[in-house]
Amino acid sequence: MVRRVHPSAPPVELYSSDFHHHPPSNHRPDHHFPNPGPHSPPPSYPGSIMVTHGRTHFVQDHDSIYNEISDGENDGIADEQGIIPVITPDRAARFNPKTINPKKRHKRRKSNPMYYTKRGCTDVACCFLFTLFIGGWAFIAVFGFMFGNPERLIHPVDSLGRRCGFNRKGGYDLTSKPYLFFFDLTTCISYSTLLAGCQTPQVCVSQCPTAVFSYLELQQYGDGSNAFIANVQQKMICQDTFDKATLVSYNLVKAAVNNGSCAKYTIPSAPVLGRCLPQFLIGAVNSLNDLQSANGSLSQLINQFGNDGGSIPNATLLNDTGNIVGNLVGSEGVLTKIAADLSNSWWQILTMIIVAGVLAFLWTVVMRIFGSLMIWSSIGLIVAGLSVGCGYCWIKWQGLRSSGATDDFSFQPMFNLYFEMPTTWLVFAIGGSIILLIVVLILLCVASRIRLGVAMIEESSKAVAHMMSTLLFPLFPFILHVLVFIMWGSIAIWLASTGDENCRKQGATGNETMNNPSCPCETLGVDPTCVYVNVTRNNERIFWFQAYNLFAFFWLTCFVSALGDIALAGAFASHYWAVDKNKDLPTFPVLRALTFAIKYNLGSLAFGSLIIAIVKFIRVILDYLDKKAEVTQNQALKWILTCLKCCFWCLEAILKFLTKNAYIMMAIYGRNFFTSAKDSFMLLTRNCIRVVVINKVTSFLLFIGKATITIGMGVIAFYWFSGKWVINGIPQVQLYYYFVPIIIVLIGSYFIADLFFDVYDMAVDTTFICFLEDSEQNDGSPEKPYFMTPNLLKILGKKNEPTKA
DSSP: OEEETTSOOOOOOOOOHHHHHOTTTTTTTOOOOOOOOSSSSOOOOOOOOEETTEEEEEEESSSSSOOEEHHHHHHHOGGOOOEEEEEEEEHHOOOOOOOOOOOHHHHHHTTTTTTTOOOOOOOHHHHHHHHHHHHHHHHHHHHHHHHTTTTTHHHHHHHTOOBBBOOOOTTTTTTTTOEESSSSSGSSSSSSHHOEEEESSSSEEESOOOOEEEGGGGGSTTTTTTTHHHHHHHOBBTTSSOOGOOOOHHHHHHHHHHSSOOHHHHOEEETTTEEEEEEEGOOOOOOHHHHTTTTTHHHHHHHHHHHHTTSSSOOOHHHHHHHHHHHSSSSSSSSHHHHHHHHHHHHHHHHHHHHHHHHHHHOOOOHHHHHHHHHHHHHHHHHHHHHHHHHHHHHHHHHHHHHOOOOOOOOOOGGGGGGGGGHHHHHHHHHHHHHHHHHHHHHHHHHHHHHHHHHHHHHHHHHHHHHHHHHHHHHHHHHEEEEEEEEHHHHHHHTTTEEEEEEEEETTOOOOOOOBBBBEEETTTTTTTTEEEEEOOOOHHHHHHHHHHHHHHHHHHHHHHHHHHHHHHHHHHHHHHHHSSTSSSSHHHHHHHHHHHHHHHHHHHHHHHHHHHHHHHHHHHHHHHHHHHHHTTHHHHHHHHHHHHHHHHHHHHHHHHHHHHHHHHHHHHHHHHHHHEEEEEEEHHHHHHHHHHHHHHHHHHHHHHHHHHHHHHHHHHHHHHTTSSOOOOOOOOOOOOOOHHHHHHHHHHHHHHHHHHHHHHHHHHHHHHHHHHHHOOOOOOSSSSSSSHHHHHHHTOOOOOOOOO
């Protein structure tokens, strides 16, 4: 911020040459003058310096008064205060006076909303609610850390809470069953798992399944036959509390499967950390034939015996995936080899990701210089391509028609025969011509808006170039996101591991039931009548605690994103509204905007992020209900839930767009969330065509940038790690699987490029909002001058009126 002398004050002559040789003849260094009145002209002393409240200001010639001295965040103006001229020519030589029109600058800065808007705390109630919610989250965290036991999750534990491969003296002995088997692992791949855990029975087994089996194939054997009983005993996996000897008919088997006592199917699996996982996930299958030779595949069984309402998953995709992964990796030591590859190549991977960051930065410079050329050349190529395609279709149609070709649209075994019919090319020609006409008409209507979009990109590039710290700022919210994720994951694990071991006195008949008297589990092995039963916990309470924890994760992540958005928006808005981009910008614009947001707008940020979090949570609930509805096989209910999931996905996308623009308005004016959201929505609605065009132009350029950087670094990584490209002086590492570092380079390059271009996208959105506000609030008059650059003024066909003397 800068402070200046009242523009109506009479000028005082300044002779800088006197400061290098001798003071003026009338100079008296010990003389001080009283504070003059607001309309009293100060004495005209050559070489005098204006001092207002400790701030030093130069007084130059009779045409202008230069007084631009940085004043931090103080937005006071000297025209409301007295002026004390002090004769200090020995210090005056250190300054470089400039000529500027003070009246024009004063009026432009008076209409700057970044500095002349009164700010105060907004949405305080929501800030208080957010604080209480964090307190509740802390309570749940303390509960989980006090009563949880993560060892139950680290070691495989069955549905009864018994640790697989463990011998609990006086309780259970599962040393012969070290592996955990999931009845239906596909139910674990869902949002609902975050709320209620993996909703499938889990039992300890002596070995993981090695064959494809489904209870459906039992239909081919007679009930009670030796083959039927043998397959049930050897291939079916049931809970320990269930006696498989009772399964003597197919109807009994089906009933046991439906009530969760036995598994519906098995596929070849291998143990990973004590859990039986499909072999294709860990590279233990070498080919498709190995998987399908194991008594046939699930798909074959489904084709032969049906699918019982879709309860058995189709194995075609699993087999194909197993074939691909199996051909890439070996059957043993895969994780060890991958770890060795990463240990040998980590510095090269890191170097390539850093190079991707440099390329992303250079791309912002390219967009600034060649953005207009890239957009217009792309549009030209689209029009030219459509024109050539239409011309070819018309020529082809005319040629076939002249040669006497006939049409026959009955079924043809050779599909290319349809392209020898003139009507086919006539349809293509008419359709292409219509599309070309529509594209040309649209371009003619929005040409000026495309020019505006290109200008916005150029101005945003200048803003990023003026404030390089904005490119590093995304690391701050990224670190906060990681911390939130770690906190959520830790609480979820501790909550999932809560529970109390349940031990009961053994009855006279040698059995234990939940009705028998309880006994301390510490006496197991000491008290022969005390036996282990299971692990009990309040599942309903844990369910709601996990739901609270998940909602906290959504709210905190949305809040961190909102904090990052408003900080960047405030920085880019301060650049747009600055009269002099070099002088009027704060020293640390991002930090200043972040400070303002924390000081005044935390409640509004909590409010906006709460809305997004609620929609996200509703989507999780719908997914949870959808999984529950699969049991009922109610197609109407599933259709309704699918429609609701689609609607809430769209609603979330719309709300993200609205809240992002609300944060921009909030950064400019400091208003509450609803007012900012309403103002931004109405502003964009009045300029909807501009919004669409600029969003598409920006998205197109950013897409090209992300694709170019990601694919380019992927190609470089492929040629380097595969050994096809060798550079003298740089050691070539030997890898087991060179695709692993390539994938990491691809992911890292995209992530870095996305971080850079998210900043750029926010710069474009903020500049656009400021431009719309500027064009609507100001008219170019001396009282309300435009803040936009001359290039934008030229595109709009407007200009600022000169200030009258």
